[in-house]
Amino acid sequence: MATHTSKNNSRIALITGGTKGIGFAVARQLAEKGIEVLIGSRDEIKGETAAEQLASENLPVTYILIDVTNHSTIDLAVTEVANAYGRLDILINNSSLCLKEPRPSELTLDMIRQHFEVNFFGTFAVTKAFLPLLRQSSAGRIVNVSSDLGSFYFHETSRESKLQCGYSTSKVALNMFTHQLAKDLKGTRIKVNACIPGSLTTTELTAHHSHSIEIATKSIIFLATLSDDGPTGKFFGQDCEEDKCFLKLSSLEPIRVLVTQFSRKSSFSSITNVGSIHQQVDYIKKQYEALDILINNTIIAFQIV
Numbered sequence: 001m002a003t004h005t006s007k008n009n010s011r012i013a014l015i016t017g018g019t020k021g022i023g024f025a026v027a028r029q030l031a032e033k034g035i036e037v038l039i040g041s042r043d044e045i046k047g048e049t050a051a052e053q054l055a056s057e058n059l060p061v062t063y064i065l066i067d068v069t070n071h072s073t074i075d076l077a078v079t080e081v082a083n084a085y086g087r088l089d090i091l092i093n094n095s096s097l098c099l100k101e102p103r104p105s106e107l108t109l110d111m112i113r114q115h116f117e118v119n120f121f122g123t124f125a126v127t128k129a130f131l132p133l134l135r136q137s138s139a140g141r142i143v144n145v146s147s148d149l150g151s152f153y154f155h156e157t158s159r160e161s162k163l164q165c166g167y168s169t170s171k172v173a174l175n176m177f178t179h180q181l182a183k184d185l186k187g188t189r190i191k192v193n194a195c196i197p198g199s200l201t202t203t204e205l206t207a208h209h210s211h212s213i214e215i216a217t218k219s220i221i222f223l224a225t226l227s228d229d230g231p232t233g234k235f236f237g238q239d240c241e242e243d244k245c246f247l248k249l250s251s252l253e254p255i256r257v258l259v260t261q262f263s264r265k266s267s268f269s270s271i272t273n274v275g276s277i278h279q280q281v282d283y284i285k286k287q288y289e290a291l292d293i294l295i296n297n298t299i300i301a302f303q304i305v
């Protein structure tokens with residue numbers, strides 16, 4: 001992390017993936033409000049350049065190395081923020097990966113994993129690591145930058161819904177993490193929310209129509225600067241209204257039929273073992289020729305103590 005512009009009482013915000021696009025615009029706007037901003041970047045040159053650009057406008061911005069998929073950079077960043085400030089007030093989980101995807105039926109496990117590594121596991125790891133410093137804040141705010149593609153409601157109702165299964169499922173997981181963490185932290189001074197930013201053309205895959213920067217960043221700024229009586233555990237649209245993300249879940253019909261037969265007659269030992277999956281596919285081909293319904297029923301659950 002470069003030298004800090006100040007160690008005064010201003011609020012401290014960290015934005016992952018803040019060197020460009022929506023993250024960079026959010027960095028500027030928070031800094032313009034007098035908030036001290038740490039631009040997180042996995043690339044030193046991009047990070048330094050972005051921070052210097054804003055610092056040259058007299059904005060309180062510095063760069064911090066953070067690759068959300070690399071635990072040692074996350075740990076180092078936590079140590080640096082702890083040593084410099086002893087707390088973190090605002091964490092904006094903005095980093096994301098959005099690859100050009102084939103149809104869901106042709107999606108590879110590797111591609112879906114890549115999306116989860118950045119968009120979900122990366123966000124989870126960064127949030128977990130910074131939680132002790134957020135607890136030191138008098139008003140901790142966590143903003144998980146999600147997407148309309150992470151909304152069931154959007155996919156069911158919008159003509160702009162796309163087949164982008166890896167990206168979409170990683171954002172759905174992020175929304176549920178937001179909800180769960182907020183419940184866990186209820187009664188603390190930390191608020192956790194997710195939001196859909198406005199559209200901004202940042203890559204060939206993102207929005208085909210761009211909003212203004214103000215609209216693109218509106219929901220993120222709103223949640224980063226929430227007052228103490230503001231909401232927690234919610235998913236907001238770009239207009240800062242609560243999105244109907246989870247409401248439509250109930251419209252999924254219950255599925256029954258083949259799952260009992262499928263599991264009873266088989267010896268499906270491990271869904272994390274590729275060899276075992278192939279064996280199972282061969283077995284079903286031989287026995288039944290086809291599979292009508294696949295219910296992914298396996299879970300792993302730990303008791304929280």
Ligand SMILES: NC(=O)c1ccc[n+]([C@@H]2O[C@H](COP(=O)([O-])OP(=O)(O)OC[C@H]3O[C@@H](n4cnc5c(N)ncnc54)[C@H](OP(=O)(O)O)[C@@H]3O)[C@@H](O)[C@H]2O)c1
Pocket residue numbers: 016017018019020021022023041042043046066067068069093094095096097098118122145146147148196197198199200201202203206207
């Ligand atoms: N743009 C839109 O219209 C739109 C719509 C809905 C939701 N969103 C969401 O809004 C957020 C910002 O979107 P954007 O379009 O501004 O994104 P973007 O321009 O693609 O920027 C993504 C940022 O994430 C960083 N990043 C990627 N992998 C990383 C890693 N492993 N560790 C740390 N940083 C990493 C990138 O860094 P590098 O420069 O090093 O690659 C980049 O700074 C994302 O969460 C996106 O899902 C955007």
